[in-house]
Amino acid sequence: MADRPNGTGNAGHNRPSLRLHVPEPKFRPGDEVDFSHLAISEAGAQPRPDETCDPAETKPLVTDLVRVLGDDNKAHGPWDPRLDADTMRTMLEKMALTRAFDERMYRGQRQGKTSFYMKCTGEEATSVAAAMAMASDDMVFPSYRQQGILITRGYPLVEMINQIYSNRGDKLKGRQLPIMYSSRAHSFFTISGNLATQTPQAVGWAMASAMRGDSRIAATWLGEGSTAEGDFHAACLFATVYNAPVILNVVNNQWAISSFSGFAGGERATFASRAVGYGMAGLRVDGNDPLAVYAATAWAAERARANAGPTLIEHFTYRAEGHSTSDDPSAYRSAQERNEWPLGDPIMRLKDHLIAIGEWDEERQSALDLECAEKVKAATKDAEKNGILGHGLHHPFHTMFEDVFEELPWHLEEQADQAIRERKIKWPHA
Amino acid sequence: MIEAINDALDIMLSHDPSVIIMGEDVGYFGGVFRCTAGLQEKYGKTRVFDTPINECGIIGAAVGMGAYGLRPVPEIQFADYIYPGLDQLISEAARLRYRSAGEFIAPMTVRSPFGGGIFGGQTHSQSPEALFTHVAGLKTVIPSTPHDAKGLLIASIEDDDPVIFFEPKRIYNGPFNGYYDKPVEPWKKHPDSKVPEGYYSIPLGKARTVREGDAITILAYGTMVHVVDAVAREKGVDAEILDLRTLVPLDIEAIEASVEKTGRCLIVHEATRTSGFGAELSALVTERCFYHLEAPVERVTGFDTPYPHSLEWAYFPGPVRIGEAIDKILEA
Numbered sequence: 001m002a003d004r005p006n007g008t009g010n011a012g013h014n015r016p017s018l019r020l021h022v023p024e025p026k027f028r029p030g031d032e033v034d035f036s037h038l039a040i041s042e043a044g045a046q047p048r049p050d051e052t053c054d055p056a057e058t059k060p061l062v063t064d065l066v067r068v069l070g071d072d073n074k075a076h077g078p079w080d081p082r083l084d085a086d087t088m089r090t091m092l093e094k095m096a097l098t099r100a101f102d103e104r105m106y107r108g109q110r111q112g113k114t115s116f117y118m119k120c121t122g123e124e125a126t127s128v129a130a131a132m133a134m135a136s137d138d139m140v141f142p143s144y145r146q147q148g149i150l151i152t153r154g155y156p157l158v159e160m161i162n163q164i165y166s167n168r169g170d171k172l173k174g175r176q177l178p179i180m181y182s183s184r185a186h187s188f189f190t191i192s193g194n195l196a197t198q199t200p201q202a203v204g205w206a207m208a209s210a211m212r213g214d215s216r217i218a219a220t221w222l223g224e225g226s227t228a229e230g231d232f233h234a235a236c237l238f239a240t241v242y243n244a245p246v247i248l249n250v251v252n253n254q255w256a257i258s259s260f261s262g263f264a265g266g267e268r269a270t271f272a273s274r275a276v277g278y279g280m281a282g283l284r285v286d287g288n289d290p291l292a293v294y295a296a297t298a299w300a301a302e303r304a305r306a307n308a309g310p311t312l313i314e315h316f317t318y319r320a321e322g323h324s325t326s327d328d329p330s331a332y333r334s335a336q337e338r339n340e341w342p343l344g345d346p347i348m349r350l351k352d353h354l355i356a357i358g359e360w361d362e363e364r365q366s367a368l369d370l371e372c373a374e375k376v377k378a379a380t381k382d383a384e385k386n387g388i389l390g391h392g393l394h395h396p397f398h399t400m401f402e403d404v405f406e407e408l409p410w411h412l413e414e415q416a417d418q419a420i421r422e423r424k425i426k427w428p429h430a
Numbered sequence: 431m432i433e434a435i436n437d438a439l440d441i442m443l444s445h446d447p448s449v450i451i452m453g454e455d456v457g458y459f460g461g462v463f464r465c466t467a468g469l470q471e472k473y474g475k476t477r478v479f480d481t482p483i484n485e486c487g488i489i490g491a492a493v494g495m496g497a498y499g500l501r502p503v504p505e506i507q508f509a510d511y512i513y514p515g516l517d518q519l520i521s522e523a524a525r526l527r528y529r530s531a532g533e534f535i536a537p538m539t540v541r542s543p544f545g546g547g548i549f550g551g552q553t554h555s556q557s558p559e560a561l562f563t564h565v566a567g568l569k570t571v572i573p574s575t576p577h578d579a580k581g582l583l584i585a586s587i588e589d590d591d592p593v594i595f596f597e598p599k600r601i602y603n604g605p606f607n608g609y610y611d612k613p614v615e616p617w618k619k620h621p622d623s624k625v626p627e628g629y630y631s632i633p634l635g636k637a638r639t640v641r642e643g644d645a646i647t648i649l650a651y652g653t654m655v656h657v658v659d660a661v662a663r664e665k666g667v668d669a670e671i672l673d674l675r676t677l678v679p680l681d682i683e684a685i686e687a688s689v690e691k692t693g694r695c696l697i698v699h700e701a702t703r704t705s706g707f708g709a710e711l712s713a714l715v716t717e718r719c720f721y722h723l724e725a726p727v728e729r730v731t732g733f734d735t736p737y738p739h740s741l742e743w744a745y746f747p748g749p750v751r752i753g754e755a756i757d758k759i760l761e762a
Contacts, residue, residue: 173531182534192522200487201497205497238487405527411680
């Protein structure tokens, strides 16, 4: 946390002049970065209460940091999920694939194949490890930076790319901005551009599951910046009032575009500590420690399934890249931040752990990275057969008017006719 | 009308286990207007329940419940208080089907008392229907009689698109003819108060011809249907009155047929004038019936001010304003 404001020192004087506090991040472009002020607790030192505990028992954990992987690359303490090596290798593979996918799609945007892309570099654990700790039919309400969930759940890469290219293979018919995926079959809720709206929706879904006596739970993700939205308050409130079986994941990657987390209230309290005021269980987790993310999610999922209520998890991580392809982070933060980030990189940390326990080596890692790159490349080639943005291989005009309502009302029929008439004038040879 | 709404909710709760009702004070207490009275007792707390005072949460949770497969019927206590839920309605409920290419839908019906004429002042009188008719993906329904309230509400709940169902609270207990200084008649004396027992529905997108006539077409909905009817009778004008019932989708065929017959059109609503739904109606009539028109299309509406408390009857588009407009059109 950055420095918090102090009092003016003028107490007791008559009418001391008031001062507005405008938060300021510690480091701006060109600044030397020193993260030594961050309290990073030792891996394994955090207690792990029972999943069905009273929310108050989690209070120490909303300011601490649940960590499993230590500097020695070994797993420590009661939060160690004790995953077998195969599961951890799968986790490593899904994170590596997510990163390879991001690299290629970023390049695709720069090559003009699509209009827009957003990477999740450095945050892969917060989606991949979390998704692995849930059942495949638990419903997820993600924001735009959890592509790792789709990849973990086996959604075909080619379908993701079709959506990014808005081509004729795009299941969303070119209606949505790139990366605003939707897959009901993968229990992945349609992504919206409007921040935090998915959070009360996730709670509503979880309430519905509880009303029906189902056993499925819901989880939602939002950035720390979006916690400032009123919807997040509504979500926390409804989640606790109805004891909804839901996990509220706050991915605190320190930055909301150019605004540091202080503008979301992060100077004065951790985001996990928001849980306390609602009477909700809260956990603050090292978001770059895939085993800690897995363990915390599994704990919260178990809690939800046991009707013990919702959990708010803050994943403390760092947005290693720009906000989007339309963003240049060198304009507002020090370029050193990424390298100085004290919690490292989630993929490297899991890789190093697997090597440390004799279940992996650098050669296999190189082979995995190559395999991931090849997999994405092949999917990209397949998707490009369906077209790239703006090359005519889009969906028929009439689809623009479908699905506004279940049936086309007269005014949309008239407008569809108009669009098709205009097409003949605008593109006579199309 | 309250009993008709309660009846519709009762029938849908019993017909379809996915129907649930939620909102502020709707559960144990039965709603501040009694529309949900007795329903929690009959169907239990997981079908009919109270919510926190948070409209964003009410609508947002309903969207999530719809995604699960339920058919929520959230209540917003007054239409004046629907605004905190607007982002969820406009950005989410209205666009869910479109942006997911039909993977997820929001089959919800947002019920909300609306309209003035009850000394409700600024925040218990508004008619915000134009905010919703402007949103692609939302349907907007406004009944004017107990018979229609029940049939339209059942149709709205069964509809797989999100429906904004505005209930004119001025006519909850009886029709209102605009003469605020005369005693109000209860619904039982009105022919449209006869509500058939059991299930029936009235299709969305169909207007009701309140009375047939040849001299002028009057387009209205909600409370104003009764006011224009009273004015036309009193003035002895051979008016054809259409109660639009559904604003989106609109019954354009009924409107065109009537205006082509009469050649004159008056549009009446309580909502403020500028960019109100009357502007859309006026534009449609002018565009589509221009060569049949014998006079300019007129609008009688609320004034472009917040709804006042003490000057309510100066604000309300009552018999004097409507009468003048009718005279103007007929004399043109």
